Each structure stands twice: as structure tokens, then as C-alpha cells.
Amino acid sequence: MADDGMLLNFAFSDNVIKPEAKFKGGTWRARLSAKKRSQHQPTGDENASQRNADSKNPNKIQVPANRPPRRHPGQFASSLFTSNPESKTAEEPKPEEAVEEAKPSNAALVDGIDTFTSLGLSANLAAHLLTKLELKAPTAIQKASIEQLLKEETDAFIQAETGSGKTLAYLLPLVERIMALSKAAQQQGVHPDRQGVHRDSGLFAIILAPTRELCKQISVVLENLLRCANWLVCGTVIGGEKKKSEKARLRKGLNILVATPGRLADHLDNTRVLDVSNVRWLVLDEGDRLMDLGFEEELQGIVKKLDERQRTSGIPGVPTRRTTVLCSATLKMNVQRLGEISLKDAIHIKADPADEDENSRGKDEEEGFRVPAQLKQSYAIVPAKLRLVSLTAYLKRTFIRKGSVMKAIVFVSCADSVDFLFEVFSRKYGVRASKSKDNDEDDSENKEEEKKEREKLSPHGTIAPAEAFSTSTNPVTIHRLHGSLPQHVRTATLGSFSKSSEASVMVCTDVASRGLDLPNVDLVIEYDPAFSSDDHTHRIGRTARLGRDGRACIFLQPGCEENYVEILKRGYRDGGKALTRTDANEILKRGFGATAESTSKNWEEKTTDWQMDVERWALDNPEYLEMARRGFQSHVRAYATHIAAERSMFDIKELHLGHLAKSFALRDRPGKINVPGLRQGKEDTKKDFKAARNNAAGSKRKADDMPSTNTDEAARKMRAKMREQHAGASEFNLA
Structure with missing residues (x-):
């Protein structure tokens, strides 16, 4: 063949074809991971020389040169800062001019014109508010409701933003009415030797609330009010307590009863001593939550029984008709349905716009409630990988300085996550399970001492020192609270958190999101976003109450969750200009970069050290490893329960x-999770198919060889196991 004159002149650099790098040391999984990472990284002379240097050390696993090395005894390889998704939205530029501090929108009126006496309360009750409860002036909603409810005996719907004092807005006119009734009865000589109304006179008012904690709080506020009228008696009937003691309480006599709907409906059906013939006031607090928790049927039954059993009272001055007051922050459809069930010709009570700051007035009447103007909120x-370390860093930074x-x-979505975070934050950093027998004995002694210290602090195991973010100058106590705990434990834990005078953190579910007035709560963190925007507003309403300052922060993952920011902005009067943004790296720099650890480590290495320590702790302790797995599975199931209108922002497929x-301190995700809409991977599908086939074959062989009695016993055990598995849904027990 003739030469055509073409010359092949291609230059090959030395680094195009290279021998495959050999990885030594560590487990085969670690070597395989290092190999995969190296294949996707740009190579060069610097990287090659670094790899050659590392390959001479048999105790090292090679990592890309452009990432900080993360090597620990035991050859754990961390991937906290790799393959994380980027944010899809750009950070909005902050305004150059200083933002004017917003006036508190739920504070007491301070102009001096309106006092409790001028609103129609008796001098005795007004003086008690001033001297004993230190309340000098009403809030805007209290002013509107007290005037209206004392002026007319009509049904009412009270609507106001969270933290504005709705509890006193209906309690004050209620107590004033019953005190006036007592005075009139005494003047007419019904009981000339004592007050006209006393505990034997019967039940005059019932207050219904959705959760036991809220019932307890309303009862405490009511007891404080009734100290100026100690002849009147109030009490509670709530779920989780012994019915025998509640019946004894009802038998002694009550004038005002605070109850949850389910337990009250039970007593109306089964307790003869509960006489409701004199009930003339019915209050439904947190009406939207009552409906959300499925109490519609119980409420219908309660209203029907009260109507049927109402009789003419023998006490002079008792109204002929019952007054019903519905309290809610929103005008949602379920609240309107509850109004149709319980209210007749009701008036709508809201704060007078003249009493609100101009900047705090809402543009849309149908939006219902708004975020308190003085609340500083961020997202x-x-x-997902950095959630646990970011929460830790955020709390470290929060409590780095005393005072x-x-x-x-900290709000999370389910009870199992609460228990997991409680154990993680109360564990001691750097403590691992021992391997030798001598160390096992020392380790068991240390555990016993730690257990005794915890029991002194909390016999129920719901309170412990927060080792993860405490400092020598500012020790922090951590509490846990969720609906799966016994009622007496919930009450004791909540009481301890409320009364604590030291730095404290409470990790809880939505059981503590509604109506609770917890003193000195400066910060609310939504580690898991709420299941609806209404629940979100109630969560952050635990701070910035009655004019006090407060902060709130919500954790969102990159991607579709970022669209939730538009919903956050709706609650602001300025369109969300005061809403600020941060990211995980900034949180980690502030949290782990400001600790008193070795200055030679940067914040990434400190973060990784902490994460790896938690993972080792979980692997070394089967009890906590199982707790982490349950927390993970419950979290995924809970993630699928967001309301339909917001499910696109919390898409479980993403x-x-x-x-x-x-x-959750897990190196691999647990196995199959039964969640609607969650697709299994190919590997999971193959595993399930093979497992089902093997189980079927094994069951057939066992059936041929096993006597009938053994087969029945095996079936019984299988049913018991299935019931145990299905019981996992109890993490959503909020009430």
C-alpha cells in the first residue's frame, strides 16, 4: 500500500495511562470507598505525590487531596461533606438600611387609659390581678373580649394571634360572672351564713382543651384567679389519670371544670355524680386543634347532652340559656364546622385595630393569625447528612455564654426521634464501650454512677445534663417530652422545665406546641418542620409571648423544602423582610469553630470527630443503635404525613x-420501611423477593416435618410479632 503522506503526530502526556492505585490498610469496605472516590477526582502531580506518600503508610486510607483527611482509630471513613446537594435558591440580598425594630404586637396596652377596672371587672378581681398576678393592663384581645362578654350574654368566637393572652380573655369574664352570681345569691339570702355560691352549688362552667398539658395550664391560671374568691372551686378531668380519683373530685363538688373532650364524654356517660344541669358557660379552647385531633364526634355528643340535661336552677340570677365561647387563631373550615355545632348567633371578637400598631395590622382578614411582630425568625x-451536627453546633453556639x-x-416529628436526641445530647463525648474484662467492670461502675446521678435529677429518666452543648461556665439541662410518656411523667417534666431557673432545653413533639405559656423561652428550633403551617405558627408561638422578645429557627433541606420559605413569609406583616437565612456551613463554623478544643483542628475536622464519636457510641451500644433505627424509621413515616396542600414541599420521593x-448516627440506612409513596431500590426489591421465596420454601419444609401443635404455636408467635411491629405507629401519640 502506497504511503499517502499523512503523519500521525499525537502527543501523549505521562498521566493519561496510569497504573491502578493500590489501597492498603483498613477494612475492605473502607478501601472500596476510597477507591471509588479517587476515580471521580481530578488527578495531578500534587495528588500523585500525596497518594504515593500515603501508600507507604499501611495504616492510612487514601482520600482525595482536596478534602481534609478524616482518619480515626478503627478505620471509620466519614463522608459528611461529600455529595451534599446544593441549595436551589439564591440568598436574598439584605437591605443596606437598618431595619426598624418592630413594636410588640401582643403586649399589654400601656397608654394608661384602659385598665381592668374600666373594662367592667370588680374592684376585688382587678386589685387581685394587679397585686398578686402583677398584671397592670389588658392586651388588645383581652380588652375586646372582656367588654363584650360582660356586656351581653351571647355566644362568641374569639380570634387572636398566639401569645396574646386568650386564656385570660375568656377566664376573666367567666370568673366575674360567677362572682356576681354568688354576690346576688348571698344578698337574696340563699345562704345568709356563707357565700351565695360554693362548691355544693353545682357545676356552672366547663372548659374544653385538646391536650392534657393545656388543661393543666388553664387549671393553674384559674386557681390563681380564684384565690380572690376562695369559695369557688375548680378541677380537672383529663386522660391518663385514674377515673376513681376523678370521680371522688366530682363528688366533692366543683364550680368550674377543665377537661379534655374524650374524658368528659366518658364521665357524662358513666359517672352519675357529674351533674351538668346548671352549666351555663361552655368554652372550647384551641378549636382548630380540637377538630384536627378528631374530637368532632365527642364534641357533638357533649353539646347534645348539655342541652338535654339543662334544668332551671334554684339559684337566683343563673342565666336561662347557655353561653358558648369558641377560641381559635384561625377561621379554617373545621373551625367553622365546630362553630356550627356549638354556637348560636355568635359574635366575632377580635382585637380593635385602633389598639394595634399600624405596622402590625394584617391586610387579609382571612389569614387568621400572624407571627408576633417582635419575633425574629430565621431558616x-x-x-440531610449534616442535620444532627448542625443542630448540635446551633445549640453549642446558643449556650456558649451564660445568660x-x-x-x-426543639420540636421534632415523632417520639422515637425525641428519645434518640435526648440520649445523644446527654451522653458524654469520647466514651466508648470497653473491650477487656477489667475495663468492662470499670465501665459498668461508671454507668451505675451515671444512672444514679440521673435518677437524682429525674426519677423518670426524662431530665439529664446536656453534655453535648454544656460548658463549664454554663451547664445546661435537657428535658424530653412526648405523648407516649405516662401522664404523671409528662406533668412532672413540663413542670420542671417551667420552673427551672437555669439554662434548659426541651426536646419534644407537638404535644407542647399549643397554648402552653412556658416562662423565659427565648428560642424555638424546628428541627423537623411542622405537619402544617398552622402547627408551625403555634410552635414558634411558645416564644415572644405577651410582648417579650423571642427567636425561632427552622431547619429545611436543599431542594423542594426550600419552597416552604414562601409560606413562612405569609405570617409577616412586612412580607417576610425580617426573615433571615443561614446555611449549614455557617452554623458549623460558629458552633464547632468556637469550642475550646485543639486549635490545630479546623471546624470540619471537629465536626467530623463529633459525628464519628456518636457513630461509634451507637455501634458499641446495641440499645442505642436500635433506638437510632427506630428514630430513623419513625421519622420517615412521619415525613409522609404532611398535609396535602404542603406535600409537594415535603416530597418523600425526594x-x-x-x-x-x-x-441518626447510622452508617447504613435500615431495611425496608412501609411508607406509602416511598419507592424501594432494586436491591431492596431483590432482597424482599429472595426472602419471601426462602421463607415460603422453609415454611413448606417445616410444615411437612412439624406436628400440628408446633404449627399452632408458631402461628401464635408470628401473630404476636406482627402486633408488636404494627404497634410502631404509637410515635404519633400527641394527646
Whole structure:
């Protein structure tokens, strides 16, 4: 063949074809991971020389040169800062001019014109508010409701933003009415030797609330009010307590009863001593939550029984008709349905716009409630892998200085997550399970001492020192609260958190999100976003109450969750200009970069050290490893329960389960999770198919060989196991 004159002149650099790098040391999984990472990284002379240097050390696993090395005894390889999704929205530029501090929108009126006496309350009750309860002036909603409810005997719907004093807005006119009734009866000589109305006179008012904690709080406020009229008696009937003691309480006599709907309906059906013939006031507090928790049927039954059993009272001055007051922050459809069930010709009571600051007035009447104007809210874009370390860093920074924050509440979606976070934050850093027998004995002694210390602090195991973010100058106590705890434990834990005068954190579910007035709560963190925007507003309403300042922060993952920011902005009067943004790296720099650890480590290495320590702790303790797995599974199931209108922002198909497992100190995600809409991977499908086939074959062989009695026993055990598995749904027990 003739030469055509073409010359092949291609230059090959030395680094195009290279021998495959050999990885030594560590486990085969670690070597495989290092190999995969190296294949996707740009190579060069610097990287090559670094790899050659590392390959001479048999105890090292090679990592890309452009990432900080994360090597620990035991050859754990961390991937906290790799493969994290980027935020899809750009950070909005902050205004150059200083933002004017907003006036509190739920504070007491301070102009001096309106006092409790001028609103129609008796001098005795007004003086008691001033001297004993230190309340000098009413809030805007209290002014509107007290005037209206004392002027007319009509049904009413009270609507006001969270933290504005709705409890006193209906309690004060109620107590004033019953005190006036007592005075009139005494003047007419019904009981000339004592007050006209006393505990034997019967039940005059019932207050219904959705949760036991809220009932307890209303009862405490009511007891404080009734100290100026000690002949009147109030009490509670709520779920979780012994019915025998509640019946004894009802038998002694009550004038005002605070109850949950389910327990009251039970007593109306089964307790003869509960006489409701004189009930003339019915209050339904947190009406939207009553309906959300499925109490519609009980409420219908209660209203019907009260109507049927109402009789003419023998006490002079008792009204002929019953007054019903419905309290809610919103005008949602379920609240309107509740109004149709319980209210007749009701008046709508809201704060007078003239009593509100011009900037705090809402534009849309149908939006219902708004965020308190003085609340400073932020959101953090945190990838799933970095959720646990970011929460730790945020709390570290929060409590780094004594007195900066007194109390903080961390909201999560389910009870199992609460228990997991409580154990993680109360564990001691760097403590691992021992391997030798001698160390086992020392370790068991240390555990016993730690157990005794915890029992002194809390016999129920719901309170412990927060080792993860305490400092020598500012020790922090951590509490846990959820609906799966016994009622007496919930009451004791909540009481301890409320009365604590030291820095404290409470990790809880939505059981503590409604109506509770917890003193000195400066910060609310939504680690898991609420199941609806209404629940979100009630959560952050635990701070910035009655004119006090407060902060709130919500964790959102990059991607579809970022669209939730538009919903956050709706609650602001300025369109969300005061809403600030941060990201995980900024949180980690502030939290782990400001600790008193070795200055030679940067914040990434400190973060990784802490994460790896938690993962080792979980692996070394089967009890906590199982707790982490349950927390992960419950969290994924809870994630699928967001309301339909917001489900596109919390799409379970977009949830990266492998990354999420990292936030539960798990190195691999647990197995199959039965969640509607969650697709299984190919590997999971194959595993399930093979397992089902093997189980079927094994069952057939056992059936041929096993006597009938053994088969029945095996079936019984299987049914018991299935019931145990299905009982996992109890993490959503909020009431």
C-alpha cells in the first residue's frame, strides 16, 4: 500500500495511562470507598505525590487531596461533606438600611387609659390581678373580649394571634360572672351564713382543651384567679389519670371544670355524680386543634347532652340559656364546622385595630393569625447528612455564654426521634464501650454512677445534663417530652422545665406546641418542620409571648423544602423582610469553630470527630443503635404525613434515605420501611423477593416435618410479632 503522506503526530502526556492505585490498610469496605472516590477526582502531580506518600503508610486510607483527611482509630471513613446537594435558591440580598425594630404586637396596652377596672371587672378581681398576678393592663384581645362578654350574654368566637393572652380573655369574664352570681345569691339570702355560691352549688362552667398539658395550664391560671374568691372551686378531668380519683373530685363538688373532650364524654356517660344541669358557660379552647385531633364526634355528643340535661336552677340570677365561647387563631373550615355545632348567633371578637400598631395590622382578614411582630425568625438550609451536627453546633453556639439564652425548645416529628436526641445530647463525648474484662467492670461502675446521678435529677429518666452543648461556665439541662410518656411523667417534666431557673432545653413533639405559656423561652428550633403551617405558627408561638422578645429557627433541606420559605413569609406583616437565612456551613463554623478544643483542628475536622464519636457510641451500644433505627424509621413515616396542600414541599420521593441515616448516627440506612409513596431500590426489591421465596420454601419444609401443635404455636408467635411491629405507629401519640 502506497504511503499517502499523512503523519500521525499525537502527543501523549505521562498521566493519561496510569497504573491502578493500590489501597492498603483498613477494612475492605473502607478501601472500596476510597477507591471509588479517587476515580471521580481530578488527578495531578500534587495528588500523585500525596497518594504515593500515603501508600507507604499501611495504616492510612487514601482520600482525595482536596478534602481534609478524616482518619480515626478503627478505620471509620466519614463522608459528611461529600455529595451534599446544593441549595436551589439564591440568598436574598439584605437591605443596606437598618431595619426598624418592630413594636410588640401582643403586649399589654400601656397608654394608661384602659385598665381592668374600666373594662367592667370588680374592684376585688382587678386589685387581685394587679397585686398578686402583677398584671397592670389588658392586651388588645383581652380588652375586646372582656367588654363584650360582660356586656351581653351571647355566644362568641374569639380570634387572636398566639401569645396574646386568650386564656385570660375568656377566664376573666367567666370568673366575674360567677362572682356576681354568688354576690346576688348571698344578698337574696340563699345562704345568709356563707357565700351565695360554693362548691355544693353545682357545676356552672366547663372548659374544653385538646391536650392534657393545656388543661393543666388553664387549671393553674384559674386557681390563681380564684384565690380572690376562695369559695369557688375548680378541677380537672383529663386522660391518663385514674377515673376513681376523678370521680371522688366530682363528688366533692366543683364550680368550674377543665377537661379534655374524650374524658368528659366518658364521665357524662358513666359517672352519675357529674351533674351538668346548671352549666351555663361552655368554652372550647384551641378549636382548630380540637377538630384536627378528631374530637368532632365527642364534641357533638357533649353539646347534645348539655342541652338535654339543662334544668332551671334554684339559684337566683343563673342565666336561662347557655353561653358558648369558641377560641381559635384561625377561621379554617373545621373551625367553622365546630362553630356550627356549638354556637348560636355568635359574635366575632377580635382585637380593635385602633389598639394595634399600624405596622402590625394584617391586610387579609382571612389569614387568621400572624407571627408576633417582635419575633425574629430565621431558616437554615441544611443537607440531610449534616442535620444532627448542625443542630448540635446551633445549640453549642446558643449556650456558649451564660445568660444569653435561658430556655430553648426543639420540636421534632415523632417520639422515637425525641428519645434518640435526648440520649445523644446527654451522653458524654469520647466514651466508648470497653473491650477487656477489667475495663468492662470499670465501665459498668461508671454507668451505675451515671444512672444514679440521673435518677437524682429525674426519677423518670426524662431530665439529664446536656453534655453535648454544656460548658463549664454554663451547664445546661435537657428535658424530653412526648405523648407516649405516662401522664404523671409528662406533668412532672413540663413542670420542671417551667420552673427551672437555669439554662434548659426541651426536646419534644407537638404535644407542647399549643397554648402552653412556658416562662423565659427565648428560642424555638424546628428541627423537623411542622405537619402544617398552622402547627408551625403555634410552635414558634411558645416564644415572644405577651410582648417579650423571642427567636425561632427552622431547619429545611436543599431542594423542594426550600419552597416552604414562601409560606413562612405569609405570617409577616412586612412580607417576610425580617426573615433571615443561614446555611449549614455557617452554623458549623460558629458552633464547632468556637469550642475550646485543639486549635490545630479546623471546624470540619471537629465536626467530623463529633459525628464519628456518636457513630461509634451507637455501634458499641446495641440499645442505642436500635433506638437510632427506630428514630430513623419513625421519622420517615412521619415525613409522609404532611398535609396535602404542603406535600409537594415535603416530597418523600425526594428524601435521600442514605444521607438521612447519617443524622441518626447510622452508617447504613435500615431495611425496608412501609411508607406509602416511598419507592424501594432494586436491591431492596431483590432482597424482599429472595426472602419471601426462602421463607415460603422453609415454611413448606417445616410444615411437612412439624406436628400440628408446633404449627399452632408458631402461628401464635408470628401473630404476636406482627402486633408488636404494627404497634410502631404509637410515635404519633400527641394527646
